[in-house]
Amino acid sequence: MSATREYVNPAAMEAGKPVLSVVAPFYRDNPVPLLETLAGQAAELEKPVEIVLFDDGRPDPDLNARVEQALESLPVPACLVTAARNVGRAAARNRLAAAARGDWLLYLDADMDVPDGFLAAYLEAIDVDDFDAAFGGYSPGPATDPRHRLHAALAATSDVHDAASRTRIGATAVCSSNLLVRASLMARTPFDDGFTGWGWEDVDWAVRADKAGRLIHLDNPARHDGWQEAPVLLAKFRDAATNYARLLGKHPELARLPGAKAARTMRALPGQQALRGLWSLLARMPAAPLRLRTLALKLWRASWAAEALS
Incomplete structure (x- = not known):
């Protein structure tokens, strides 16, 4: 287990047990704007709320110091946990649950x-x-940079749904951000830190949690501004293939989902790996129609998933 360092702000030292712990990991992203917004809202509530942040690996000591300084002056209880090395998305969320004191956690x-x-x-x-x-769902922020148009188009086709639509989809429509969960349920069903890097740990958690408790969908979206460029998306989808294979190995019933079907179809195509260069090129091509770029990105993802499943 990676060593950690904790900073607890003055407001936390005088506070009782909170009802809600708002917990957020970060890795290079600056959490201070979100922190200040949350603190402003929490200060106006009758029920006690705390904020817990997890710096996953301390890649930027200056950023870490700025976050600690921001916490110091907050009027609400807050804590910063800093890991000595990067532990990944699943393990980071488990560390946050361990550090939080509330009966409810909001990721x-x-x-x-x-x-x-x-x-x-x-x-x-x-x-x-x-x-x-x-x-609670999420709403996409504006993709003002042309390099982010592909990510925004992909999100619009696969991630942005209201509560009614997500309820029809079920547990597989859950993400690990904007997720409210009882601390007692999280203690019984922690994230599987066998999922390394990026991808699918949230779906695995949701499928298990849905069997252990009552999971619902609400319309209380948070805006996500983390748009990424095509090369980053291509790398993430390639690297997440191992996690996807782990997900289907743990939950064979998910083989009926479109992504799993696409991977099986791709696996049956002789020499499909040779087409990855074409899909990568199309996904990176700003002049290509967005629908074609989005399709190419999905085919790239299915190709790597097919290889991981074989």
Whole structure:
């Protein structure tokens, strides 16, 4: 287990047990804007809220110091946990759960933004409904940089759904950001840190959590601004293939999903690996139609998943 260092701000030293712990990992992203927004909302609530951040690997000591300085002056309880080395998405979220003191945990990503009344809406949901976990969804921020148009187009086709649509999809529509969960459920069903790097640890968690408790979908979206360029997406999808194989190995029932079907179809095509260069080229080509670029990116992902499944 990687060594960690904790900084607890003055407000936390005088605070009692919170109802809600807002927890967020970060790796190079600056969480201070989100931190300040959350603190402003939390200060206006009647129920106590704390904020817990996890710096996954301390890649930027200057950023770490700025975050600690921002925490010091906050009027709400807050804690910064810093890992000596990068532990990955799944393990980072488990570390956050261990550091949090609230009865409920709200997972966010550091590059998110939340609207007015965001925390209040979750606290109201806790009071009026009986559930163990809820995914609030997300809304995409504007992709003003042309290099981010592909990522935005992909998100629009696969990730942006209202609660009714996500409810029909079920647990596989859950993401690990903007996820509200009882601390007791998280203790029973932690993230599987056998998922390394990026991808699919949230779907695995949701499928298991849906069997251990009541998981619902709500319309309380957070805005996600973490757009990435085509080369980064291509690398992530390539590297996530091993995680995808792990997901299907743990949950064979997910083989019916479109992504798994596409991977099996791709695996049956002789020499399909030779086409990866074409798909990569199309995905990177700004002048190509977005639909074609999005399709190429999905074929690239299916190709690598097919190899991991074989």
